[in-house]
Amino acid sequence: MQHTLARIRSVYPLTEDRVTQFSSLLEEVTCRKGHRLFKEGQISRDLYFLEKGIARAYCNLTSSELTFWFGMEGDVLLSFYGYVNNTPGYESIELLEDAVMYRIRMEDLEQLYNTDIHFANWGRKLLEKELILTEERFISRQFRTATERYKELMEQMPQLLQRVQLGYIASYLGITQVSLSRIRAELR
Numbered sequence: 001m002q003h004t005l006a007r008i009r010s011v012y013p014l015t016e017d018r019v020t021q022f023s024s025l026l027e028e029v030t031c032r033k034g035h036r037l038f039k040e041g042q043i044s045r046d047l048y049f050l051e052k053g054i055a056r057a058y059c060n061l062t063s064s065e066l067t068f069w070f071g072m073e074g075d076v077l078l079s080f081y082g083y084v085n086n087t088p089g090y091e092s093i094e095l096l097e098d099a100v101m102y103r104i105r106m107e108d109l110e111q112l113y114n115t116d117i118h119f120a121n122w123g124r125k126l127l128e129k130e131l132i133l134t135e136e137r138f139i140s141r142q143f144r145t146a147t148e149r150y151k152e153l154m155e156q157m158p159q160l161l162q163r164v165q166l167g168y169i170a171s172y173l174g175i176t177q178v179s180l181s182r183i184r185a186e187l188r
Helices: 002-011 016-023 080-085 106-115 117-143 146-156 166-173 177-187
Strands: 027-031 036-038 047-052 055-060 065-071 092-095 099-104
Touching: 002 016, 002 047, 002 117, 016 117, 055 166, 065 166, 080 117, 099 106, 106 117, 117 146, 146 166, 146 177, 166 177
Parallel strands: none
Antiparallel strands: 027 099, 036 092, 047 099, 055 065, 055 092
């Protein structure tokens, strides 16, 4: 639970009593590689902390899938659309490795938000931080070359490159696998 507790503490300063209260609501969940934790078109209101493993979020396009996010140890997994609107999400989240996660049911999280301003602030700060990360990914995709995006990925998540198949990385970068191979050869 090391990564999960570190993530909970990093979002917003909670007292140890509140961290204990929060963590008492967490349920350990283990799933195998390939499991889809969230499915496009379904309402998914639970929030997961990824303790061990890697996940990817993707959308189905007409003829392919577009990977737009990777999660690693310490990251939060949720369908933002379902979380905020209580409506079916547009994305799927698939585990790329066997995973250990800690789940909190949305009803329990909302109860915390409704009864303690510190938990409500924690939830607000979580969404604010995730919004900033989403904006950074969007800006990177719009204004950086594929080579620059790959270098950025190497700097920010180097272990991802050894643990995720190249097809998903190419999709994330918005390029073909052949182009990714060319970029990797040029950078060697």
